[in-house]
Structures are given as C-alpha cells and as structure tokens.
Amino acid sequence: MLFRQVVSEGLAHYSYLIASGTGAAVIDPRRDCDIYLEIARNNGLSIRHIFETHRNEDYVTGSTALKEACGAEIWHGRQMDFAFGNPVQEGDRFTLGTLEILVLETPGHTEESISLVVRDLAVSPDPFMVFCGDTLFAGEIGRTDFYGLSRNAEMAQKIFDSITTKILTLGDGVIICPAHGPGSICGGAIAEHPLTTAGYERLSNPRLKMGRDAFIAHRVTESPYTPRYFRRMEAWNRNGPPRAPADYYPRPLSVGALETALRDGCQVVDIRSPTSFAGGHIRGSISLWRRGISGFAGFVLEYENPIALVDDFNTGLEEVSRQFIRMGYDTIAGTLSGGFGSWASAGKEIAMLPSCTAPHLAERLNREPAFLLDVRHGDTWRSSMHIPGAHHIYVGEILQHLDEIPKDRPVITYCDAGFKGSLAASLLSRNGYNNVTNLLGGMAAWTRAGFETVP
Numbered sequence: 001m002l003f004r005q006v007v008s009e010g011l012a013h014y015s016y017l018i019a020s021g022t023g024a025a026v027i028d029p030r031r032d033c034d035i036y037l038e039i040a041r042n043n044g045l046s047i048r049h050i051f052e053t054h055r056n057e058d059y060v061t062g063s064t065a066l067k068e069a070c071g072a073e074i075w076h077g078r079q080m081d082f083a084f085g086n087p088v089q090e091g092d093r094f095t096l097g098t099l100e101i102l103v104l105e106t107p108g109h110t111e112e113s114i115s116l117v118v119r120d121l122a123v124s125p126d127p128f129m130v131f132c133g134d135t136l137f138a139g140e141i142g143r144t145d146f147y148g149l150s151r152n153a154e155m156a157q158k159i160f161d162s163i164t165t166k167i168l169t170l171g172d173g174v175i176i177c178p179a180h181g182p183g184s185i186c187g188g189a190i191a192e193h194p195l196t197t198a199g200y201e202r203l204s205n206p207r208l209k210m211g212r213d214a215f216i217a218h219r220v221t222e223s224p225y226t227p228r229y230f231r232r233m234e235a236w237n238r239n240g241p242p243r244a245p246a247d248y249y250p251r252p253l254s255v256g257a258l259e260t261a262l263r264d265g266c267q268v269v270d271i272r273s274p275t276s277f278a279g280g281h282i283r284g285s286i287s288l289w290r291r292g293i294s295g296f297a298g299f300v301l302e303y304e305n306p307i308a309l310v311d312d313f314n315t316g317l318e319e320v321s322r323q324f325i326r327m328g329y330d331t332i333a334g335t336l337s338g339g340f341g342s343w344a345s346a347g348k349e350i351a352m353l354p355s356c357t358a359p360h361l362a363e364r365l366n367r368e369p370a371f372l373l374d375v376r377h378g379d380t381w382r383s384s385m386h387i388p389g390a391h392h393i394y395v396g397e398i399l400q401h402l403d404e405i406p407k408d409r410p411v412i413t414y415c416d417a418g419f420k421g422s423l424a425a426s427l428l429s430r431n432g433y434n435n436v437t438n439l440l441g442g443m444a445a446w447t448r449a450g451f452e453t454v455p
C-alpha cells in the first residue's frame, strides 16, 4: 500500500493519495493537482478514483482538473446535487488492489459529507484508516454553521452522532485522516499532529469529552468567522470551477506597467514583512505577508480586480501564486520586477506606515486620545489579556466595521505579533484614515515589555 498526505500550507489543507497494486485514489484534491499526477507517475500508478468528502468551502476543488488530466471518476455524497461527478451512498464499496474503500454517510459539517473507510484485505478484514474530511479533526470537530445559525444545533447533533456512531466505532486503532490541520479556518482549535486515531480522539478530543448535549449547547454559542470568499468557493465547487491559469509563475511588471495597473484598479499586495511595509510602500497597497495569504486574502481581496505583487527579492513567488490560485484568485497581473527597490530607485512616491514600539505606545497613550484597535481573533480577545482601553474588531471584518472606527482621531492597531496589525493599518489607510500607526511586535512585545494588561 502507498499512502501520501499532501499538505497545502496556509490553508492547512490535507489531501491524500492511496494506492495498492497499480491503482490509486485521491481524496479531496487541491486545484493545482500536478502533485498527485507526479506521485502517480513516480510510482507507476494510475489514478482511478477521486473522492470528495464534501463540497469544500475554503479552496477550489481540483477534482475536475485531475479528472481531465488522468480520466479518473469523481465521487461525492448523494445529499447534494453536483454539476459533475457521481453520487455515492452509505455502503458503496470500491476496490484498489488489495484495498477496499467503504463509503459512510457522515452528515453534520455539511449534509452530503462522507467518510471513506479503508481496509487492506491482504492483511485483515478490520478497518485500517478512515478519511473523514471536515467531520473529525485531531482535537476538534468540524464547523456546523454553514447552513446558518438557525440550523447550527441540528447540524451539531448530526456531526456528533456521525462521529460517535460511525467513526469511533470502527475501532480505537483506526487511523483518522482529516482534511485540515491547525490554522485552518474550518476548525477552531485543531491539534498539531497531522494524523490521529479513533482511540486517541475518544480519550483526548475536548469536544467529544464534553458529551453530546454539552457539545451541542456549546456549539450554538460559537460564531466562527466566515470569509467572504467562501461563497464563491461553494458555488464553484458545486457547479465545477473554471480551469486554473496555465502558468503559476507571476509575470514581471515594470514600474510603468504597475502604475498603469494601479490606475486601472489593480489591488497591490505587498508580501514583505510589516517592518519593510512600514519603512516604505506603494500608496494604497495592502500589507499581506506571505504566510498570511491563505488565511486573510479571502477576507479582504476582491475577485473583480487584478492583483499585483510587491516583494523585496521576488523569491519563491510560484508558491505565493499557488496560494492565490487555490482560492480562485486567478487574476494575478504580475509582480513588480526588481522588487520594491525598483520602485524606490525610479523616484516614485513612497508612502510610509507609522509604527511604534511598546514603550512608545505606552508613552503616547498617556498624552493623546488615540483609538486603540485590537485586531486579533475574537477567541484570543475573549480568552486572553489586552491593552487597557482597546476596542476589538477582527482584522478580517474591519472593512465591514469602518463606521465604528473614528477618522478624526489617531488610530493605533495591534495584534499578536504585528502582522495582522500591519494588514489592518494598510486597509484603514486605503479607506481614508490618514493617521494610523501599527504596534510592532503586537501584544507579544507589549506583554514582554511588562506593560499593563487587562482581561
């Protein structure tokens, strides 16, 4: 048997390829599906089946592109009408060499969610592993709010029952292969280990240990963030997504071409560090560091306008571009040739984002009535300390709450470590706030410097 877990950083998405003999199956493929073809090619395999555990909402499915490349059949749960592929139902079985794949219907995260139980009949008739999509994660249970908060309790009940009656009963030693790891917006507090077992989850998963009623009661008190790009992913993944751009490497843009693109409404995304952005950037650009692209682009970038990238040295841009394409941002106009330095040396206007250190902020708060804005995740805001006098708006929701942020006072943004604060400050600057400062090092710097915090 061959088993590969393909990790897409940023989205914290796990897809899988399993094989036995010469046949392979791919579970929840990502849109840039060349990696599965490469694994198959390197191992003399032919991909016969593509399974989607559910209509994913945080990335563009790669099923149709993979089918086009290798001819495999696509399968998904029967409780949703897809414009492509074939429905499966409880009890359906597929064979790959000595492997048998059994379909379980496990609704809760979505109605059509399925799990795939794998047995290696050459070894034992007992289940060996299960691919369970967004139903059960290491240390967490999938979201249940996608049908609206009015159905959250109903879906929470379904997911808990799916897990306890269908997945955990497979046996303690069964390996759980989830679709996401820590950092995913599809799970609140997913544990760090990329695989787990049914027994480990039964004994340690905090959600399961609550018990059914307490889990449902707790679930309805939660309100996880839903980035606006989810709507587009849901539609594409049901109806079939457009073909991805042929070339993942962004083309070089001269300074003049970038100026033209800016005039035409292009969104300039500055992927450098907050300190570089603070030191100088192209006016109107969005400060979105590389590792934050998958987590935050979908909250703040529009699909309608192209995206131009600004880096220092233009290294590793194919991976940056792949992050955008996995989220359906297919309109990457290019990247500033020569990096930000070429803009500076061309004598073009350079904007600066004021930033401050923790001691500067402490001194400043004593002498002026600044509007202090904490942009950390709401869970962090509620469960940990913050700077006295701070207001909270999550960075991903700032654009929907601009009316709560005064324009006639200085605004100081802060977050955990300075990255989200820089993003927030850049969004405010784009929206007419001309006195915005970001706290470098964020709450980490403030706390370590020993300044006062309040719950």
Ligand SMILES: [Fe+2]
Residues within 6 Å of the ligand: 054, 055, 056, 057, 058, 109, 134, 186
């Ligand atoms: Fe999902």
